[in-house]
Amino acid sequence: MIAIDPSISSHTLHAILEEVFGYAQFRGPQQAIVEHVANGGDALVLMPTGGGKSLCYQIPAIARQRAGLGVALVISPLIALMHDQVGALHEAGVSAEFLNSTLSGEEAYQIEQRLLRGDITCLYAAPERVTNPRFLALLDSLYERNQLSLFAIDEAHCVSQWGHDFRPEYRALTVLHERYVGVPRMALTATADDLTRADIVERLQLQDAEAFVSSFDRPNIRYTIVEKREAVQQLLRFIEREHEGDAGIVYCQSRKKVEDVAQTLVDAGIRALPYHAGLDSKVRQVHQNRFLREEGIVMVATIAFGMGIDKPDVRFVAHLDMPKNIEGYYQETGRAGRDGLPAYAWMGYGLQDVVNQRRMIDESPAGEEFKQALRGKLDALLGLAEATDCRRVRLLAYFGEQLGDGPGYRCQNCDNCLNPPDIWDGTDAARKLLSTIYRIQQSSGMSFGAGHVMDILRGKTTEKVTQHGHTALSTFGLGAEFTEIQLRGVLRQLIAMGAVAVDAEAFNTLRLTEQSRAVLRGEVQVQLRESVSTPASRNKSKRPGAGSAVVKAPIALDGEGLVRYAALKAWRAEVAREHNLPAYVIFHDATLAAIAKRAPQTLDDLQGISGIGAKKLEAYAQEVLRVVNQG
Incomplete structure (x- = not known):
């Protein structure tokens, strides 16, 4: 069966945003995404953490359920996220449930029965459960009655072998496209480079989906x-x-x-x-x-x-x-x-980080193409660090x-x-390091670790250097002007670019590679940042645990406002404990701070404060007014 989508207006979606979630305006591309998906479109959504991805599927789910199109299935690998989001939806007055391993058999059965009766707006489940034959049979039953409104695949980068958190069970989610034709699907992630995005589109068969790519900038x-x-x-x-x-x-x-x-x-x-x-x-x-x-x-x-x-x-x-x-x-x-x-x-x-990451890639059983991609990603991160x-x-x-x-x-x-930071040219130091590794190998047929190579180059007559006769090498003392910190920075670059290899089976010793030649010939420049020491402390020393008494508000409040804010946070903590929920699910800090600043005396005074929807106003308004007045 294919559900016939009614036209869900922008006004309807705005009303849900304000009535259910207590927000006056959408942020960034949220409105375009919500309108597209609510009216049956497929979407690929790339939005940074904290950018409001959840609302992009929760509002269409509510709108489509109200239009008689049934339940939205949210696929997530994260039990903690399921619990918190379901709790937050309950607080907002939305019928939501999860099916995961924390439930007993009886509890899961009761939720499945409610699902079949159409009592649930959003259902959260892990990909393993979604592709289970028994669960697919439930979805079949809903689909036959036009009661599957939406599939939201969260953490969609997990489907890609190029992503940083690949989970093979995500690959089986192609069944949703093949089995439930016409049900809109959206894939959401906060992190995906071009390679990962292309893989998400291919693996989830979202070639015809509209892509919504937000800015990745987190200016705060x-x-x-x-x-x-x-x-x-x-x-x-x-x-x-x-x-x-x-x-x-x-x-x-x-x-x-x-x-x-x-x-x-x-x-x-x-x-x-x-x-x-x-x-x-x-x-x-x-x-x-x-x-x-x-x-x-x-x-x-x-x-x-x-x-x-x-x-x-x-x-x-x-x-x-x-x-x-x-x-x-x-x-x-x-x-x-x-x-x-x-x-x-x-x-x-530090240097050891680069050594460890490079070694893990080299020792991986993966194919060479995949290893090369991982090396490129490591190089990009090192480039960011340097x-x-x-x-x-x-x-x-x-x-x-x-x-x-x-x-x-x-x-x-x-x-x-x-x-x-100041910049220095490490090309000369890089060539001298590579020459030292080469001459050690030539003279003794052995390889040594980073510390020993740097000791030779800096002319340090350690017991190990003397024992192996390495004071006789032509590069001994040739880099005396370089500090150990500088040479470690150069080695990080050489290892990251593949000009030095680390032999894990031989106690992390160093050896040259084919890429070493270009550096030795001066064809590759090695530019580095000067080491910047940690700045002196701006604060006086504090007694242990002093921070626990500090009250920090997210907006500027006067003395009385801070008292109200502290009182509201204490009240919120009690409510959260009673409901077995994180405090921010009841109200965010920004909402409490806005209440503390306004100092409301009546229900009308609470209207329009961001984050207070109709259900929360009904549930908590009198208590909030009491706490504000006492504060």
């Missing part, structure tokens, strides 16, 4: 990338100076490092929790719930954490290890500042977007624009 996020020198202490200084009492996420590559860093932060008086796959599932759930429901928690985690986390007030995301590619970096940093308020993305990187120009320009250029009016543009919200 300040990007800072530093060379590692006692990385954990650098992180600690960053949090203490810039983010006392703030919620944040710190990403580490290994489970052990997650636990060590979390403990270091706790010892420094910061409320930090670890999260990785090696922890008991109940512990992980408790930690995730605390992060979502409490204020000022710093989650130290592997990249398994964060995808689908809707928490809007994460003020910083820090990377203590370099990600694999720019897509991953962009996706993870995008978890900061979803509320549009100032946020920070901080990353420390960049001396605007980081935001570099980041957006990777996604095919131009920012500013050409070379020299400054965004004034990244470290390079605010503190332009």
